[in-house]
Amino acid sequence: MPEDPDRPGDDGATVFEQHRGMLVGVAYRLLGGFADAEDVVQEAWLRWSGVDRSAIEAPDRFLRTVVSRLSLDRMRMAYRHREAHVGPWLPEPVLTQEGQPLGPAETAAQRETLSLAMLRLLERLSVPERAVFVLREAFDLPYEEIGETLGLSDAHARQLYRRGSHRLADGRERFTVDPGMHRDLVERFLVAARTGERSVLEGLLARDVTLWSDGGGKVSTALRPVSGAERVARLLIGTIAKHRSSVDFRIAEFNGQAGLLIRLGSHWQVCSFEVAGGVITGVQWMADPDKLERSGGGVR
Template identity: 45%
Template sequence: MNEHTEVFQRHRGAVFGVAYRMLGTASEAEDVVQETWLRWDRADRSTVDDPRAYLTRIAARASLDQLRRARARRETYVGPWLPEPLLTGPDVAEGVVDDAATAESVSVALLVVLETLSPLERAVFVLREAFGMAYGEIAETLGRSATAVRQLGHRAREHVRARQPRFDADDDVRAAVTRRFLDATMTGDIAALLAMLAPDVEFVGDSGGQVRAPKRIVRGYERVARLMVAISPDIPAGTEVEYREVNGGPAAVFVLDGAPYAVAVLEVDPETSLIARANFVGNPDKLTALAASWR
């Protein structure tokens, strides 16, 4: 491996991390990684003082272009859209959660909110809040004035603050609630489900139209409990539920014949320990990256 390839590999995780936070899908993020590599391979690297910053800027521009194209595709997406789940932790998804960013910056809850930002607002938010870039550097990266970038950053922060859950239960509580919720779902115990759901709970099922799931968000604890009981007979025989860290927090992964086929990530109110939102991803196209890192 030559030197410039080694340099790229050293910072590949950061490149992927920028792209994933911008796009919410691993497949599109990998496309950005490939484009960034091609540009790096052709660049005059003798003029590059900080390879990580240089590669981050390339990845941000490529991600912005990709995000603008992706928005049109997502308008025709069947059912609710959720980010593609990724296994995280010390031994997987290197660079997605690293010393440059916290687990919260790849949480499902935050990525859902980021979908409601404009592409430019999302780019500024990710580069500033997750990667700590200065406004001047972001402005240069995006081809905008520093004043415009500050305004975009302010709007994005206010938007996220208004829409993101202000708090979530700690990981131990979320993990325990997740286990109880899945146990009750697997056994069809509606009384147990009703006892752990917040009155205004939401169920969001991302199927992409490829597996059975509601095509709209289901709201209300009685409706969600009945839904879980109704779908429990559809869980394939032989399914095992494994509890792993996904997108920086506890999650349940449904596994059949050694391969994951669905992921559940819950948002839990820390004051009541009740489930405020249940996110389920069953679209097989969104489980490719998770399956590749599964062991």
């Protein structure tokens, strides 16, 4: 029997806080931005505080529906804005080692939907495809509930999931979530970057590796994805060499996976990796100061 949020002395805040991690996790997976996710959850709180909660039998389901639908509205606006983004658009990394809740993350499938690699791939999907895919993969919801949450029929939800999964299939083969292999490659990457050994760094990269960099039009970065081990290694070593006297590296956990905090001059930036087959298949370089400021923990 659900807790009655309207009993004397209880304003509903306790119930809401019990589900906050899950709600942030829903919104973040849908939007790819931590600050936007927190804004959505705050708006959901305002709706929750004004509703007749005594009639709500399943607060988690009610709140997940509210957050999902609020996120859908923001997603449609965000997708239009990203068309004018300067260079590649990348999701905001979140420092999960700081204990920032981005639930759920118990299973491999749930953790995969939180990874920066998957969030980048999700940009391939339409707004409804992404919503259905996230609710199915991260929350294992039945199609009936997904349909009710998003205002769709069961059959339409199934169709959107199949279509979205098909669009993501080839990209998902390019990375894995094995934590041991992932961290080992990050540590080896750090050593090669510190020493400036381009050949060693190149040996850690897949032949068809791709690097995406997002400066948000505020920091100079490559305006198109860079592909190929030699080109990526040369770009990385060259970028670091420009700041050789004022560069620093730290391993940190972003979205549940090891990555690098890299200080170039006076600014910290984030380097995250996609790993498969014992090599790095993708590099996401986040340099946009606004996104880094908004990310969980406030990377600066």
